[in-house]
Amino acid sequence: MIHEDTAKELSLHVGNRVLIEKGKKKIISIVDTVDGFVHKNQIAVSDAIRRKLRLKTNDSVDVEVVKRPLSIKLIKKKLEGHRLEKKEIYEIIENIANNSLTEVEIAFFVSAVYSEGMNMTETKNLTEAMVYHGNELKLKGKIFDKHCIGGVAGNRTTPIVTSICAAAGLKMPKTSSRAITSAAGTADVIETISRVDFSILDIKKIVQKTGGCFVWGGSLGLAPTDDKIIKIERIVNIDSQSQLLASILSKKISVGSKYILIDIPYGKSAKVSKKEAKKLKKAFLKISKMFNLNLKVLLTDGSEPIGDGVGPVLEMQDIIDVLSRKKHIKDLEEKSLKLAAELLRLGGKKPTLAKKLLDSGKAYEKFLEIIKAQKGDIKRLKKLKPKFTYNVKLKKTRKIKHMDNKLINRLARRAGCPEDKAAGIYIHKKKGQILEKNQPVITIQTTSKEKMKHAKTFFKKHEKRIITYS
Amino acid sequence: MIHEDTAKELSLHVGNRVLIEKGKKKIISIVDTVDGFVHKNQIAVSDAIRRKLRLKTNDSVDVEVVKRPLSIKLIKKKLEGHRLEKKEIYEIIENIANNSLTEVEIAFFVSAVYSEGMNMTETKNLTEAMVYHGNELKLKGKIFDKHCIGGVAGNRTTPIVTSICAAAGLKMPKTSSRAITSAAGTADVIETISRVDFSILDIKKIVQKTGGCFVWGGSLGLAPTDDKIIKIERIVNIDSQSQLLASILSKKISVGSKYILIDIPYGKSAKVSKKEAKKLKKAFLKISKMFNLNLKVLLTDGSEPIGDGVGPVLEMQDIIDVLSRKKHIKDLEEKSLKLAAELLRLGGKKPTLAKKLLDSGKAYEKFLEIIKAQKGDIKRLKKLKPKFTYNVKLKKTRKIKHMDNKLINRLARRAGCPEDKAAGIYIHKKKGQILEKNQPVITIQTTSKEKMKHAKTFFKKHEKRIITYS
Numbered sequence: 001m002i003h004e005d006t007a008k009e010l011s012l013h014v015g016n017r018v019l020i021e022k023g024k025k026k027i028i029s030i031v032d033t034v035d036g037f038v039h040k041n042q043i044a045v046s047d048a049i050r051r052k053l054r055l056k057t058n059d060s061v062d063v064e065v066v067k068r069p070l071s072i073k074l075i076k077k078k079l080e081g082h083r084l085e086k087k088e089i090y091e092i093i094e095n096i097a098n099n100s101l102t103e104v105e106i107a108f109f110v111s112a113v114y115s116e117g118m119n120m121t122e123t124k125n126l127t128e129a130m131v132y133h134g135n136e137l138k139l140k141g142k143i144f145d146k147h148c149i150g151g152v153a154g155n156r157t158t159p160i161v162t163s164i165c166a167a168a169g170l171k172m173p174k175t176s177s178r179a180i181t182s183a184a185g186t187a188d189v190i191e192t193i194s195r196v197d198f199s200i201l202d203i204k205k206i207v208q209k210t211g212g213c214f215v216w217g218g219s220l221g222l223a224p225t226d227d228k229i230i231k232i233e234r235i236v237n238i239d240s241q242s243q244l245l246a247s248i249l250s251k252k253i254s255v256g257s258k259y260i261l262i263d264i265p266y267g268k269s270a271k272v273s274k275k276e277a278k279k280l281k282k283a284f285l286k287i288s289k290m291f292n293l294n295l296k297v298l299l300t301d302g303s304e305p306i307g308d309g310v311g312p313v314l315e316m317q318d319i320i321d322v323l324s325r326k327k328h329i330k331d332l333e334e335k336s337l338k339l340a341a342e343l344l345r346l347g348g349k350k351p352t353l354a355k356k357l358l359d360s361g362k363a364y365e366k367f368l369e370i371i372k373a374q375k376g377d378i379k380r381l382k383k384l385k386p387k388f389t390y391n392v393k394l395k396k397t398r399k400i401k402h403m404d405n406k407l408i409n410r411l412a413r414r415a416g417c418p419e420d421k422a423a424g425i426y427i428h429k430k431k432g433q434i435l436e437k438n439q440p441v442i443t444i445q446t447t448s449k450e451k452m453k454h455a456k457t458f459f460k461k462h463e464k465r466i467i468t469y470s
Numbered sequence: 471m472i473h474e475d476t477a478k479e480l481s482l483h484v485g486n487r488v489l490i491e492k493g494k495k496k497i498i499s500i501v502d503t504v505d506g507f508v509h510k511n512q513i514a515v516s517d518a519i520r521r522k523l524r525l526k527t528n529d530s531v532d533v534e535v536v537k538r539p540l541s542i543k544l545i546k547k548k549l550e551g552h553r554l555e556k557k558e559i560y561e562i563i564e565n566i567a568n569n570s571l572t573e574v575e576i577a578f579f580v581s582a583v584y585s586e587g588m589n590m591t592e593t594k595n596l597t598e599a600m601v602y603h604g605n606e607l608k609l610k611g612k613i614f615d616k617h618c619i620g621g622v623a624g625n626r627t628t629p630i631v632t633s634i635c636a637a638a639g640l641k642m643p644k645t646s647s648r649a650i651t652s653a654a655g656t657a658d659v660i661e662t663i664s665r666v667d668f669s670i671l672d673i674k675k676i677v678q679k680t681g682g683c684f685v686w687g688g689s690l691g692l693a694p695t696d697d698k699i700i701k702i703e704r705i706v707n708i709d710s711q712s713q714l715l716a717s718i719l720s721k722k723i724s725v726g727s728k729y730i731l732i733d734i735p736y737g738k739s740a741k742v743s744k745k746e747a748k749k750l751k752k753a754f755l756k757i758s759k760m761f762n763l764n765l766k767v768l769l770t771d772g773s774e775p776i777g778d779g780v781g782p783v784l785e786m787q788d789i790i791d792v793l794s795r796k797k798h799i800k801d802l803e804e805k806s807l808k809l810a811a812e813l814l815r816l817g818g819k820k821p822t823l824a825k826k827l828l829d830s831g832k833a834y835e836k837f838l839e840i841i842k843a844q845k846g847d848i849k850r851l852k853k854l855k856p857k858f859t860y861n862v863k864l865k866k867t868r869k870i871k872h873m874d875n876k877l878i879n880r881l882a883r884r885a886g887c888p889e890d891k892a893a894g895i896y897i898h899k900k901k902g903q904i905l906e907k908n909q910p911v912i913t914i915q916t917t918s919k920e921k922m923k924h925a926k927t928f929f930k931k932h933e934k935r936i937i938t939y940s
Contacts (some may be wrong), residue, residue, distance in 0.1 A: 001516070004517065014518075030566065032516050032517075033517045034514065034515075034516055034517055034518070035517055035520060036520070036527045037507055037508070037514055037527070038507070044504065044507055044514075045504075046483075046502050046503070046504055047474065047502075047503045047505050050504075050505060050506070057506045057507070060595070066763075072705070072706055072707075075706055076706050076707060079581065079584060079585065079706065079708060102605060102705075103573075103574045104573045104574055104577045104702065104705055105577075105705060107574045107575075107577040107578055107581070108577055108580075108581050108705070108706045110578075111577070111578050111581035111582065111585070112581065112585070114549060115549065115581070115582070115586065116585065116831055127634035161829055226715070235572075235575060235578070236545055236546050236547060236575070236576055236578050238549060299709060305858065313835075359713065440519065
């Protein structure tokens with residue numbers, strides 16, 4: 001933001017692209033003109049720019065007009081339905097990486113890819129370009145990884161699977177995301193008992209010591225351009241298949257994974273239908289061959305929530321219950337074992353080892369070892385207690401027919417998830433089970449009185465769609 | 471822009487949509503956080519917002535979070551290839567009009583319409599919605615108008631055509647644009663001798679008095695949402711057919727025109743090919759029926775520049791030369807007469823009247839009358855003289871084969887067009903003519919030494935493509 005007169009002097013117009021330099025640090029930004037609080041020859045910048053250039057009040061910076069990047073022509077080319085060459089995709093991703101493209105221009109790119117699609121070669125190049133413009137984790141040996149496309153409430157298999165695989169001797173530097181629209185992401189769940197924001201160097205140490213880790217991928221800069229693209233996609237809530245593939249695989253390739261298991265839950269109230277899941281599986285297998293990855297795709301039932309808890313603390317409790325064998329949570333345990341068995345098979349081990357490591361307590365030991373290496377402690381979980389709980393009951397005995405994943409997630413978010421770690425939904429009864437009259441089917445919990453009000457209002461409004469009875 | 475702490479207190483995040491209110495004036499804007507020059511409980515706004523809300527330093531405003539507008543879902547619907555209902559298009563245009571959509575969201579809309587297209591009913595609704603959310607000029611009687619889709623260097627027919635038609639008694643409240651990528655728009659050209667920014671009320675008076683006007687459409691707010699959409703389209707330089715139709719027709723409908731002539735120049739170095747021109751003609755005729763317009767489309771030869779001058783002053787000189795019969799500029803005169811004849815035909819008059827009014831000096835009288843009503847004076851033209859001129863010559867005698875419209879326009883802009891009114895290109899010889907050795911083919915002119923350097927550099931770089939010889 002500069003003064004109107006300064007803009008005139010420099011022949012700058014609102015919307016012009018300028019390079020702001022402070023010593024060796026540079027950033028490209030867009031001009032706006034202001035009046036009053038910015039004087040002549042002064043520049044005001046957003047917090048984001050201030051941080052990147054490490055600016056203090058009254059610092060001097062160099063400002064220079066920069067040309068329209070070539071990428072804009074390439075984005076237009078894609079908008080017109082043409083294929084992009086390798087160097088053209090690299091050019092666009094480089095321009096996104098160095099901030100040369102505005103959000104409006106990235107929106108045109110996202111939209112063009114969504115409408116016109118990318119073939120497998122373009123998708124491969126997109127993936128590689130995103131890896132090229134990000135950090136890489138370089139570990140020795142075979143690296144294993146898993147990824148779930150999401151959409152199922154609860155379903156916190158990652159820490160269980162990673163613990164089993166690491167206990168079996170597989171190297172699994174697991175990076176996870178925070179919740180976007182769901183109640184909790186794996187990073188939000190782990191954070192109830194441990195730090196999750198580590199540097200690449202930290203992760204190397206943790207994995208070399210324990211064989212695994214449970215960390216947040218967001219701070220590592222593995223594919224920072226992907227993060228920028230996702231931010232724009234979320235505005236209109238679209239996700240093209242090529243962008244989805246590139247987004248997932250770029251992060252796996254950046255951590256050096258060669259053995260990858262992809263979990264695609266499908267079904268009613270899941271992210272994708274069975275048909276879409278099959279199509280996606282095919283695309284995953286096709287692109288994985290181009291990268292010489294040992295990639296396996298599992299289509300799993302994603303029509304109902306998995307696990308008893310939905311929300312950071314509740315999901316962590318489920319994980320500990322399954323690993324410590326204190327409580328039997330059938331769906332979560334079975335699914336985790338299935339995924340772990342597949343990864344073990346990819347690693348040349350017997351799939352039956354998964355159940356053995358879980359039953360013997362070795363997986364739980366490994367879990368505690370990793371948490372300790374991350375300077376965490378499961379005792380912290382007890383301190384995170386909800387202040388308000390509300391039991392949903394029925395006056396008649398009924399059989400549960402369906403519980404909606406999307407609505408359960410939204411209900412949990414109304415209760416305060418994921419910021420409020422103790423917030424969430426405890427599921428007492430599931431599909432096919434009999435709910436006795438005056439017994440709770442779910443419990444809503446939160447630490448905020450106001451959030452409880454919001455959650456109850458939401459529940460009342462969508463009651464008939466959240467849980468259906470036969 | 472607010473302080474980070476204020477953002478936290480209000481649970482606001484960067485990118486959130488807020489309503490800023492000052493008395494009865496409101497505007498929707500997007501949150502950014504800053505530090506240093508904005509203190510707690512302070513808000514800093516851009517010049518554009520300050521003007522709209524008429525804010526002074528230290529004024530208090532109300533800030534309130536607003537919901538994601540429904541339009542975003544509708545934009546996604548179009549992105550997915552579905553048709554939009556009338557009320558859905560009105561919703562989007564209303565949200566653009568009241569600033570509820572960010573530029574990124576408008577970019578998704580523009581891109582969706584470009585990729586997925588709109589059928590004629592959608593295009594009609596888009597046009598109507600843009601008219602509904604803009605100002606209207608209400609004049610009595612039959613209103614005539616012309617529009618050229620542009621792309622031809624020089625080609626300043628509008629003032630000549632308008633003068634002839636007004637002299638014939640047709641009512642023609644002509645609104646024009648400024649140059650976007652060309653050397654000059656009609657508004658830039660008229661501005662060499664007269665004001666062009668008038669209010670709707672001013673225009674009414676001028677037209678009631680003289681029958682015509684030559685004004686800039688930009689300040690009238692005839693279809694302000696179209697202006698916002700065009701701003702976004704220009705970023706990637708795309709223009710969907712439906713948006714083009716809606717853009718042109720909304721402005722014609724807003725000034726009350728029922729008799730409209732559309733000029734579509736086609737050919738080598740023009741905006742469109744003959745095939746595209748034919749397709750566009752068909753679309754214009756189709757939509758004009760939906761609005762009950764008496765619309766005629768002319769496909770004209772747009773492969774070479776028209777007129778002797780390219781640039782505000784040079785084009786105005788051409789207009790005066792043609793109207794005053796002082797000099798014969800064949801291509802400009804013939805094309806202007808052709809267009810004027812068609813408009814006269816639409817008005818139930820004899821097409822031959824056009825030539826008569828030009829030859830008798832009645833058209834020139836009308837031109838001077840309109841300029842006087844706009845408080846202008848053709849004497850001002852003499853004061854706008856270039857300081858530097860450069861003649862392009864050849865050492866051999868050659869026949870001219872082609873002069874490129876796009877490159878001639880770009881060359882004129884390097885010389886300072888359209889801001890530098892005296893800048894431009896004077897064309898001595900055209901296609902088919904013999905250029906004697908050491909005689910100038912074009913003269914580059916400007917008032918800035920530096921711009922002359924830029925123009926010469928540009929000419930040398932593209933010499934072989936700007937003018938070709940047989």
